[in-house]
Amino acid sequence: MNSTYCCAIYISKATLPMTDVVIKNILKKSRANNLERKISGYLYYDDGHFLQYIETDIAQTLDKLIVVLEKDQRHQIINCFKSCFTGNKRFLEWSMGQIDKNQLINLNLEQQIMNYMKWLKSQNHNVDMNSSKIWNMVDLLASHKKVLQLI
Numbered sequence: 541m542n543s544t545y546c547c548a549i550y551i552s553k554a555t556l557p558m559t560d561v562v563i564k565n566i567l568k569k570s571r572a573n574n575l576e577r578k579i580s581g582y583l584y585y586d587d588g589h590f591l592q593y594i595e596t597d598i599a600q601t602l603d604k605l606i607v608v609l610e611k612d613q614r615h616q617i618i619n620c621f622k623s624c625f626t627g628n629k630r631f632l633e634w635s636m637g638q639i640d641k642n643q644l645i646n647l648n649l650e651q652q653i654m655n656y657m658k659w660l661k662s663q664n665h666n667v668d669m670n671s672s673k674i675w676n677m678v679d680l681l682a683s684h685k686k687v688l689q690l691i
């Protein structure tokens with residue numbers, strides 16, 4: 541059954557040097573709080589900047605966390621987008637997942653499109669009904685064109 545969830549993605553600038561220990565502490569606290577508040581998402585850190593994605597069923601829960609994050613002295617939010625969608629949450633299993641740089645570099649979109657299409661076939665899903673996801677992935681891949689090398 542489709543339900544509505546609200547999410548936000550923001551980029552922030554760290555205000556102090558971020559060691560692995562500081563980031564692990566942020567993640568530990570975030571996971572404990574988010575689990576309790578049914579918030580999911582991921583945190584990515586690179587070169588003095590965070591990129592965090594958060595999602596929850598309750599719009600006020602999201603707004604409350606954003607207010608807390610805005611007050612956190614360890615970083616300064618530069619840009620934040622918020623939206624609500626109907627459908628399944630994107631990172632339901634992650635109370636606060638950590639994506640690291642090397643994992644992102646290895647993200648193989650073509651493989652993902654293939655796996656998704658195989659999975660649809662195995663589930664006997666009508667591809668037409670699910671094709672928007674495929675087109676989104678193709679869009680994503682197209683947006684990476686500049687870094688792809690033609691062979």
Ligand SMILES: Cc1cc2nc3c(=O)[nH]c(=O)nc-3n(C[C@H](O)[C@H](O)[C@H](O)COP(=O)(O)O)c2cc1C
Nearest residue numbers: 566569570571573574590592608609612614615636
């Ligand atoms: C980059 C960054 C991401 C954070 N993400 C979360 C989060 O997802 N959930 C959360 O509860 N706190 C998060 N925090 C910590 C909050 O700003 C705040 O310190 C914490 O929620 C306070 O929790 P407490 O009231 O239980 O002490 C984050 C902090 C930083 C710097």
